[in-house]
Structure formats: C-alpha cells, structure tokens
Amino acid sequence: xxxxxxxxxxxxxxxxxxxxxxxxxxxxxxxxxxxxxxxxxxxxxxxxxxxxxxxxxxxxxxxxxxxxxxxxxxxxxxxxxxxxxxxxxxxxxxxxxxxxxxxxxxxxxxxxxxxxxxxxxxxxxxxxxxxxxxxxxxxxxxxxxxxxxxxxxxxxxxxxxxxxxxxxxxxxxxxxxxxxxxxxxxxxxxxxxxxxxxxxxxxxxxxxxxxxxxxxxxxxxxxxxxxxxxxxxxxxxxxxxxxxxxxxxxxxxxxxxxxxxxxxxxxxxxxxxxxxxxxxxxxxxxxxxxxxxxxxxxxxxxxxxxxxxxxxxxxxxxxxxxxxxxxxxxxxxxxxxxxxxxxxxxxxxxxxxxxxxxxxxxxxxxxxxxxxxxx
Numbered sequence: 001x002x003x004x005x006x007x008x009x010x011x012x013x014x015x016x017x018x019x020x021x022x023x024x025x026x027x028x029x030x031x032x033x034x035x036x037x038x039x040x041x042x043x044x045x046x047x048x049x050x051x052x053x054x055x056x057x058x059x060x061x062x063x064x065x066x067x068x069x070x071x072x073x074x075x076x077x078x079x080x081x082x083x084x085x086x087x088x089x090x091x092x093x094x095x096x097x098x099x100x101x102x103x104x105x106x107x108x109x110x111x112x113x114x115x116x117x118x119x120x121x122x123x124x125x126x127x128x129x130x131x132x133x134x135x136x137x138x139x140x141x142x143x144x145x146x147x148x149x150x151x152x153x154x155x156x157x158x159x160x161x162x163x164x165x166x167x168x169x170x171x172x173x174x175x176x177x178x179x180x181x182x183x184x185x186x187x188x189x190x191x192x193x194x195x196x197x198x199x200x201x202x203x204x205x206x207x208x209x210x211x212x213x214x215x216x217x218x219x220x221x222x223x224x225x226x227x228x229x230x231x232x233x234x235x236x237x238x239x240x241x242x243x244x245x246x247x248x249x250x251x252x253x254x255x256x257x258x259x260x261x262x263x264x265x266x267x268x269x270x271x272x273x274x275x276x277x278x279x280x281x282x283x284x285x286x287x288x289x290x291x292x293x294x295x296x297x298x299x300x301x302x303x304x305x306x307x308x309x310x311x312x313x314x315x316x317x318x319x320x321x322x323x324x325x326x327x328x329x330x331x332x333x334x335x336x337x338x339x340x341x342x343x344x345x346x347x348x349x350x351x352x353x354x355x356x357x358x359x360x361x362x363x364x365x366x367x368x369x370x371x372x373x374x375x
Contacts, residue, residue: 001037001066001091003059007082007102013044013055014076016232019204021072022048027118032069034117037062045117046072051201052120052235053208066091067114070098074109120235124221128193130164134212134229136184136361140171141206143182143364146333148199149175156241159196163243164189172246176369178326179246180333183363195220196243201227201236208232250367251349254342256315258287259355262339265292266331268307272296273324275305282371283324288317296324320346321371330366346370 017033025031025048034045040062045054068091078100079087088101091111100107141160149157161172169187173180205227209216216229220238227234269283276282276296286293292311297304320343331339336354343350352366 001035001068001089001098002062002064003037003042004061004086004088005042005057005059006084007079007087008084009057010087011076011079011082013057013231014072014079016208017044017046017053017055018072018076019207020046020048020051020053020200029069029112029116030118031072032112032117033072033075034067034069034114036067036114037065039065045120047118047120048200049118050198050237051204052118053204054120054233054235056231068098068111069114069117070109070111078107078109121224121237123219123224123226127219127221128164128189128191129217129219130169130187130189132169132187132216132218134209134214134216136187137216138206138209138212139362140182140184141202141209143333144171144173144180145199145202145206146329147173147175147178147180147366148202151175155239156196156243159198159239160202161196161243161246162194164193166190166192172243174244174246174367177323178330178369179249179367180330181246181250181363181365183365184361185363186361193220194243195225196239196241197225198236198239201234205234208234249349250365251342251344251351254344254351256287256313256318256343258292258311258313258315258341258343259338260292260309260311260341262331262334262336262354264309265294265339266328268294268309269324269327269331272305272307273328275303276324280371281324282321282373283327284319284321284373286317286319287311287313287315289313315343318343318346319373320350321373322350322368323371326368330368334364334366346373 036043042057042059043054085102090099097108098111144160151157163170168185170181170183212229214230219226272294277298283296292309295306334354338355340353340355349367349369354364
C-alpha cells in the first residue's frame with residue numbers, strides 16, 4: 001500500500017470513526033482501524049462488533065492499493081499534532097510496519113493483515129428502506145436521546161424507538177419517569193414498521209450528523225440497520241424486543257393548562273432546586289390564577305426556597321410535585337420561547353409541549369411523572 005493524503009482530511013475521518021471504538025475491547029484487533037484502499041478511495045472502518053462505522057476519502061495520488069489494520073489510538077495521537085500537509089503512507093511487508101513521511105520527518109507504526117478484521121453484518125432479504133433529511137434525524141436524536149434509560153432488565157428502554165408510519169414517523173424515548181415523542185410529518189414509509197436504535201450508535205450519529213447536509217438513507221431488518229449519508233456508513237445491531245405501548249400512557253382530556261416562559265421556568269427551577277432534598281430532588285409547583293410558585297425544602301438541613309413566576313393558567317388551583325432533575329432535562333432540551341403544561345390532577349402525568357413552533361412538520365411532546373408531595 002502506498003498513497004499520499006492530506007493530514008487534515010485524514011484526521012477528520014479518523015476522529016469521526018474512532019468514536020465507535022470501545023475502551024475495553026474483547027479482541028485486540030478491535031483497537032485498530034481497517035484501511036481499505038481501492039479504486040482511488042480509502043475506506044476507514046472501526047467497530048466494536050455491535051456498531052460499525054466507515055468513512056470514505058478520495059485519494060488523488062495512489063501508487064499501490066491494499067488492505068491493512070492500524071492501531072487507532074496511536075494513529076490519531078500522531079496525526080493530531082500536524083498542520084495541513086501531505087502525508088505519504090508506505091507499507092513494508094518485511095517488518096509489518098507502515099512508514100508515514102511528511103516534509104521534514106517520518107514515523108513508523110505497526111500494522112496487521114486485514115484478513116482477521118470483523119465483517120459488518122448484512123441485512124436479510126426482508127428489509128425496510130426510507131430516506132430522512134439529515135437535519136430532521138439530527139433534531140429527532142437531539143430531542144429524545146437524553147430520555148433513554150439505563151436498564152439491564154428492560155433493554156428495549158435503552159434506545160430510541162423509531163415508530164414509522166405511512167403518514168408520519170415518531171421517535172420515542174422513555175425511562176419510565178419521563179417520555180419524549182418527536183414526530184415528523186415529512187418522514188414516512190410505504191408500510192408501517194419500527195426499530196429500536198441503541199444509545200451508542202444514536203450518539204455517534206448525533207456527532208457526525210451535525211455537519212451533514214444530504215439525506216440519510218436508512219435500511220433495516222429485524223436485527224440490524226444501515227445509515228448511509230455523504231461519506232459515512234453506520235451499521236448497528238438493533239435492540240430486539242417490543243417497545244412498550246407509549247401512546248397508551250399519554251393522558252388525554254387534560255382540563256388544566258398553563259402557558260409559561262420556558263427559560264424563566266428553567267432558570268427558576270435550577271435556583272430553587274438547590275434547596276431540595278438531595279435524595280428526592282423534589283420541587284413543588286403551586287398554580288393559582290395567573291401565578292406559579294415553585295418551592296423546595298430539605299427539612300433535615302433546615303433549608304428552603306421559593307420563587308414566583310407569572311403564567312397564563314386555565315384550570316383549578318393545583319399543587320403538584322416533580323423531580324427537579326427530570327423537569328430541568330425536559331426544559332433544557334426544548335428550544336421554544338414558551339411551553340404549555342397540561343394537567344389532569346396531581347397524581348397523573350403532566351404533558352409539556354413547546355408553544356409556537358415555526359416548523360409545521362414537527363411535533364414535540366414530553367411527559368413527566370409527578371411525585372407524591374412530601375416524598
């Protein structure tokens with residue numbers, strides 16, 4: 001293998017692909033990048049056996065093609081110190097080293113044959129395909145990823161549920177204390193289908209989609225999914241199992257409704273929550289007329305705080321308790337100026353909906369479970 005490549009372009013691809021590599025790999029070869037140079041294209045791959053990410057890079061000057069694996073950390077650490085300059089990679093089959101040459105220096109790194117590197121799983125003949133605009137997929141992941149769970153006994157809760165329909169698609173995440181639904185009316189498929197995307201590949205997608213502009217081609221079967229866009233291909237094993245019937249837990253006919261500034265409520269909650277009980281993190285919302293009083297106390301340490309906010313409220317006077325950390329998470333992951341709260345009574349889940357969205361194709365709904373006051 002012999003080729004010349006830009007240091008900055010190569011480092012950018014390596015940085016993206018390296019996110020897949022686990023810090024505790026069971027096989028030593030999983031600590032390596034796979035380099036495949038063919039037809040003027042260098043494909044760089046990393047995998048942890050569950051998630052595989054590949055990135056392509058066009059190489060203008062190729063003298064010899066080939067396939068090798070290179071220690072990932074060693075290569076990334078070497079390249080991060082370079083300014084933009086051409087690098088020449090030359091493999092030496094005699095001593096299993098690859099020589100990297102630049103204007104005024106050289107480095108030698110070990111490599112191993114590519115024959116032992118794991119192959120990404122292929123999809124079955126029964127598969128579903130759809131196309132999602134990159135900004136829409138990024139927004140969906142951003143709005144839901146934080147609400148996923150960390151449960152060993154219920155792994156289906158540890159990912160984002162893609163509920164794909166012929167008229168719309170909804171991304172859902174829940175940890176049983178909070179639930180978020182992000183619906184797009186411009187993402188649809190010919191047939192109703194679904195899959196659960198694990199947290200790690202969702203996080204990898206979140207990072208590399210930030211600079212993507214093209215549509216993402218999504219292909220999946222009952223075990224694996226492919227995400228293809230621009231120079232990247234991400235392959236991941238899906239979470240197997242049935243996602244809970246999330247629509248059934250969303251309360252209907254909530255007669256008590258409050259409209260309030262999202263940022264004011266977020267800031268107020270952060271300030272008051274400092275005085276909440278460390279074990280429960282409970283805050284109390286008392287709503288009457290057009291005023292909201294947020295309060296928290298920790299009797300054991302004789303500390304308390306309360307703050308008054310203006311709001312628009314239509315309903316009966318109510319006192320309801322929430323875990324402050326959950327409320328802060330939900331409010332922090334919305335970007336509207338105002339939010340609408342819908343309540344039925346203090347023992348039932350409350351809905352939080354952004355108010356005044358400018359995107360007609362987008363709907364966001366969050367649900368938060370209440371806490372018994374005094375708990």
